[in-house]
Amino acid sequence: MVNPYVIHPATIVEKIREAEDITTYRLQLVDEEARRRFRFKAGQFNMVYLFGIGEVAISIVSDPDEPERLDHTIRAVGRTTKAIADLQPGETLGIRGPFGEGWPLEEAKGRNVVIVTGGLGCAPVVGAIEFIFKRRNQYGAVKILHGVKTPHDLLYRERFDAWRGFPDTEVLLTSDQPDKTWRYHVGVVTELFEQVSMDPEKSMVLMCGPEIMMRLGAPILMRRGIPATAMYVSLERHMECGIGLCGHCQMGPYFLCKDGPVMRYDRVEQWLGRTGV
Amino acid sequence: MSKREAQRERPRVAVFKFASCDGCQLSILNLEDDLLALGQALDIAHFPEASSDMKPGPYDIALVEGSITTAEDAHRILAVRQQAKVLITIGACATAGGIQALRNWADVEAFKQAVYPSPEYIQSLSTSTPISEHIHVDFELWGCPIDKNQLLRVITDLVVGVQPRLPGDSVCLECKRRGHVCVLVAKGIPCLGPVTRTGCGAICPGMGRDCYGCFGPSEGERKGPGLPPNTVSLATRFHRELQLIPVEVVRRFRGINGSVSPFRTESEAWEKKT
Amino acid sequence: MTSEMHGALARADLQRLLDALSAKGYQIVGPTVREGSVVWETISSVSELPIGWRDQQEPGRYRLEQTGAQEIFGVVHGPQSLKPFVFAPREPLLQITRSKEGFTTSPTLPQPEKVAVIGARACDLAGLAIQDRIFLNETYRDPYYATRRDGLFVVAVNCTRSLQTCFCASMETGPRAKCGYDLALTEVDDRLLVEAGSEAGRDILSGFSLPPASEDLAGEATRRIESCAENQVRRLDRSRLPHALYEAHEHPRWDEVAGRCLACTNCTMVCPTCFCHTVEETPDLSHQHTAHARLWGSCFTQEHGYINGKNIRPTIKDRYRMWLTHKLASWIDQFSTSGCVGCGRCITWCPVGIDLTEELSALLTPGVQPPIDLQHKIGT
Numbered sequence: 019m020v021n022p023y024v025i026h027p028a029t030i031v032e033k034i035r036e037a038e039d040i041t042t043y044r045l046q047l048v049d050e051e052a053r054r055r056f057r058f059k060a061g062q063f064n065m066v067y068l069f070g071i072g073e074v075a076i077s078i079v080s081d082p083d084e085p086e087r088l089d090h091t092i093r094a095v096g097r098t099t100k101a102i103a104d105l106q107p108g109e110t111l112g113i114r115g116p117f118g119e120g121w122p123l124e125e126a127k128g129r130n131v132v133i134v135t136g137g138l139g140c141a142p143v144v145g146a147i148e149f150i151f152k153r154r155n156q157y158g159a160v161k162i163l164h165g166v167k168t169p170h171d172l173l174y175r176e177r178f179d180a181w182r183g184f185p186d187t188e189v190l191l192t193s194d195q196p197d198k199t200w201r202y203h204v205g206v207v208t209e210l211f212e213q214v215s216m217d218p219e220k221s222m223v224l225m226c227g228p229e230i231m232m233r234l235g236a237p238i239l240m241r242r243g244i245p246a247t248a249m250y251v252s253l254e255r256h257m258e259c260g261i262g263l264c265g266h267c268q269m270g271p272y273f274l275c276k277d278g279p280v281m282r283y284d285r286v287e288q289w290l291g292r293t294g295v
Numbered sequence: 296m297s298k299r300e301a302q303r304e305r306p307r308v309a310v311f312k313f314a315s316c317d318g319c320q321l322s323i324l325n326l327e328d329d330l331l332a333l334g335q336a337l338d339i340a341h342f343p344e345a346s347s348d349m350k351p352g353p354y355d356i357a358l359v360e361g362s363i364t365t366a367e368d369a370h371r372i373l374a375v376r377q378q379a380k381v382l383i384t385i386g387a388c389a390t391a392g393g394i395q396a397l398r399n400w401a402d403v404e405a406f407k408q409a410v411y412p413s414p415e416y417i418q419s420l421s422t423s424t425p426i427s428e429h430i431h432v433d434f435e436l437w438g439c440p441i442d443k444n445q446l447l448r449v450i451t452d453l454v455v456g457v458q459p460r461l462p463g464d465s466v467c468l469e470c471k472r473r474g475h476v477c478v479l480v481a482k483g484i485p486c487l488g489p490v491t492r493t494g495c496g497a498i499c500p501g502m503g504r505d506c507y508g509c510f511g512p513s514e515g516e517r518k519g520p521g522l523p524p525n526t527v528s529l530a531t532r533f534h535r536e537l538q539l540i541p542v543e544v545v546r547r548f549r550g551i552n553g554s555v556s557p558f559r560t561e562s563e564a565w566e567k568k569t
Numbered sequence: 570m571t572s573e574m575h576g577a578l579a580r581a582d583l584q585r586l587l588d589a590l591s592a593k594g595y596q597i598v599g600p601t602v603r604e605g606s607v608v609w610e611t612i613s614s615v616s617e618l619p620i621g622w623r624d625q626q627e628p629g630r631y632r633l634e635q636t637g638a639q640e641i642f643g644v645v646h647g648p649q650s651l652k653p654f655v656f657a658p659r660e661p662l663l664q665i666t667r668s669k670e671g672f673t674t675s676p677t678l679p680q681p682e683k684v685a686v687i688g689a690r691a692c693d694l695a696g697l698a699i700q701d702r703i704f705l706n707e708t709y710r711d712p713y714y715a716t717r718r719d720g721l722f723v724v725a726v727n728c729t730r731s732l733q734t735c736f737c738a739s740m741e742t743g744p745r746a747k748c749g750y751d752l753a754l755t756e757v758d759d760r761l762l763v764e765a766g767s768e769a770g771r772d773i774l775s776g777f778s779l780p781p782a783s784e785d786l787a788g789e790a791t792r793r794i795e796s797c798a799e800n801q802v803r804r805l806d807r808s809r810l811p812h813a814l815y816e817a818h819e820h821p822r823w824d825e826v827a828g829r830c831l832a833c834t835n836c837t838m839v840c841p842t843c844f845c846h847t848v849e850e851t852p853d854l855s856h857q858h859t860a861h862a863r864l865w866g867s868c869f870t871q872e873h874g875y876i877n878g879k880n881i882r883p884t885i886k887d888r889y890r891m892w893l894t895h896k897l898a899s900w901i902d903q904f905s906t907s908g909c910v911g912c913g914r915c916i917t918w919c920p921v922g923i924d925l926t927e928e929l930s931a932l933l934t935p936g937v938q939p940p941i942d943l944q945h946k947i948g949t
Binding site for chain 3: 329462464467482483488490503525
Binding site: 020021022023024025026027028029048049069070071072073095096109110111112254255256258259261262263264265266268270271273276288292293294295 | 662663665667670671672673674676678703704706708709710711712811815818844845846847848850852856859861863866868872873874875876877878881882884886887888890891895899902903
């Protein structure tokens with residue numbers, strides 16, 4: 019019987035600094051057999067474990083075609099993640115996974131992709147964007163709409179610049195509390211919808227950010243003709259077991275660790291924005 | 296051990312006593328099986344209860360027992376804070392003011408006159424206050440006395456440089472995990488377990504007795520802002536169904552942690568009904 | 570029903586059944602009187618069972634009384650269902666030790682033990698069936714639960730007396746044990762009607778030369794069970810669930826019940842189906858060894874709704890609503906069954922006597938609905 023609680027040691031091969039308190043940890047499973055067997059889909063997550071401290075759910079942002087290299091972008095915000103931030107390459111973390119349902123990137127092939135993100139370092143969607151650009155000719159037009167509160171919150175600045183260079187790609191940024199250096203749109207991310215053309219028949223929307231952004235953004239896109247079934251949102255809840263047993267990650271009838279974290283919008287529409295759900 | 300941890304020096308620890316019974320310090324000495332490991336993990340530089348070899352600061356960790364009841368102590372705690380990187384209060388006195396905080400509702404001058412032949416020699420404040428009312432406290436351990444395993448857990452985290460965390464759940468959660476029968480429901484005893492912080496191991500209900508709240512109100516620093524326990528509903532239950540008269544409700548909430556909200560507000564609300 | 574599955578045992582001969590189970594290597598567990606209620610304890614003799622005791626239960630109140638009769642199964646239940654036998658309150662999961670590779674992990678699976686529980690009720694069996702569905706699901710079969718479950722033998726007792734807090738009839742889970750038992754007993758005065766419900770149960774009975782139960786005995790047992798169902802004063806109206814409860818999300822009753830609820834977690838602890846748990850990591854002081862365990866948790870705790878420095882369910886109202894909505898509504902979407910089996914434990918063991926049947930009925934009665942505030946400023 020497979021024991022879903024067993025944690026496998028993984029070496030930190032490299033630490034890549036993304037921002038002041040955000041780091042990407044490139045991990046490699048220590049056990050060769052485990053490394054060979056490990057397969058994941060874009061947007062799935064691992065439970066990342068620090069010895070003697072505990073586990074945190076972190077999405078895998080590296081390419082699923084190179085499953086021996088597992089990148090996890092971690093923001094040092096809580097007890098465990100702050101302690102992880104002290105680790106250096108060569109030291110060990112643990113991995114349990116992969117878990118959950120990721121972005122529908124296979125389904126999106128041949129279609130236009132609109133990516134709407136907001137807030138600080140939305141790592142899960144960065145993984146999806148990198149996935150698409152590595153297979154650029156398999157996708158239609160790509161539009162990336164990203165909103166931040168202040169320019170200081172704009173992480174991955176270099177990546178946004180690099181993405182702009184891909185063919186048939188638009189990258190639009192906005193800030194609702196800009197400073198003098200800000201040269202992009204001023205306002206909230208939903209205002210960017212008006213600045214891009216979207217073919218409702220051909221587009222698929224991936225959204226990641228604060229729930230309120232998705233709750234208010236999705237209906238606007240629906241008015242533009244995009245069906246609820248063509249929009250996907252990445253949701254966050256407390257995840258402790260990763261296998262739908264501990265009960266923490268519920269949202270309405272769903273266990274986000276196993277039914278999500280990426281959910282098709284029509285399935286969660288009625289739950290988004292409900293207090294206490 | 297990771298490289299990072301191997302390089303780390305043993306933290307220098309000091310234990311300080313303010314107005315208290317020494318019971319929490321004794322809990323450290325009662326660690327028995329773990330004392331040796333504790334001595335290896337820590338450099339215990341200042342612990343008057345255990346050793347007369349007291350080394351000066353600064354210290355990495357200061358454990359503070361007792362509440363502030365004199366002007367001198369109110370001054371001394373400032374110096375302790377200055378010498379300590381991390382300061383942790385241990386026990387109900389240091390964390391909540393302790394049983395001696397009952398004076399906060401009484402006339403201390405009258406006590407002095409009644410107890411001492413020469414009351415003019417007694418220099419005492421009219422209140423007993425928790426350490427956190429005087430200085431910044433990094434972590435608080437509740438209990439009268441503290442639970443030695445909680446202390447060990449916190450020290451274990453600090454040794455590896457991790458923010459300590461303890462559950463703020465109600466005593467009931469642990470009581471039920473241990474398979475105890477609820478004394479409130481099955482015996483009609485006014486147990487404070489539903490509004491009291493876990494950590495003791497539900498000792499009293501395990502002995503068929505009521506919890507009297509020595510670990511303070513439930514919820515708190517663990518994982519974000521806490522929800523005050525619903526003392527109003529429990530007190531109402533005590534009064535209506537368990538037939539406690541208002542002064543008995545006051546006494547329930549005005550115990551070892553009586554000066555901490557919401558225990559404090561609850562006892563004061565019922566005092567008005569007496 | 571064939572006669573080999575259906576026999577009569579003199580009440581005085583129950584010890585023979587216990588002995589037969591012992592002979593098969595079972596540790597026998599039954600209800601025993603402790604601290605004003607009954608709890609599961611390992612027993613060897615029928616005399617340790619609560620003979621002559623009866624329980625009276627009402628919201629927030631439990632009392633035992635001695636009737637002086639020889640009735641063995643007069644106590645319907647105590648705070649514990651079958652849950653602790655399979656979903657342990659504290660289950661060590663892993664022992665992790667530092668090593669050259671970083672660390673090595675050893676699962677700490679429980680030792681397989683054969684445990685025979687005497688006196689489980691239909692509601693307890695219904696709860697067990699629901700927990701089986703959760704922990705032994707197709708995607709992830711929980712090996713800790715599975716090990717405990719494999720060794721469990723259940724001797725159920727059909728209820729012939731309803732408590733004031735019982736509503737299993739309206740949940741269609743009792744008072745007769747329908748399935749999931751190995752043996753079922755019905756106490757009819759000085760006789761016990763014995764039925765086998767599994768191969769293991771038939772195996773135990775095959776060692777007995779039980780006389781087949783008379784039609785009179787079987788008929789009387791059925792009459793008493795039916796009358797027990799009819800006497801239930803509480804019921805839960807499931808006809809409009811789950812949707813009606815989803816629609817009641819903004820009902821003012823939630824505020825009212827939040828004023829009484831202590832968020833103490835007792836309802837979730839005594840519930841036969843509640844499965845939430847939390848993981849506890851306990852390293853030793855040297856940080857060379859650490860233990861990874863799961864503990865019963867609850868949606869009423871602060872840590873349950875915590876994420877990234879904020880709490881999804883910060884108030885008692887949020888937590889009570891989460892619990893009740895999950896138990897009675899979203900559970901149906903998740904597991905194709907209600908999360909409530911009608912045992913009434915959450916009513917009895919709530920220190921302030923909150924009654925979920927009363928809450929549900931209030932919530933399904935239209936209240937004054939405050940408008941849902943959708944005008945929050947959009948944040949980025």
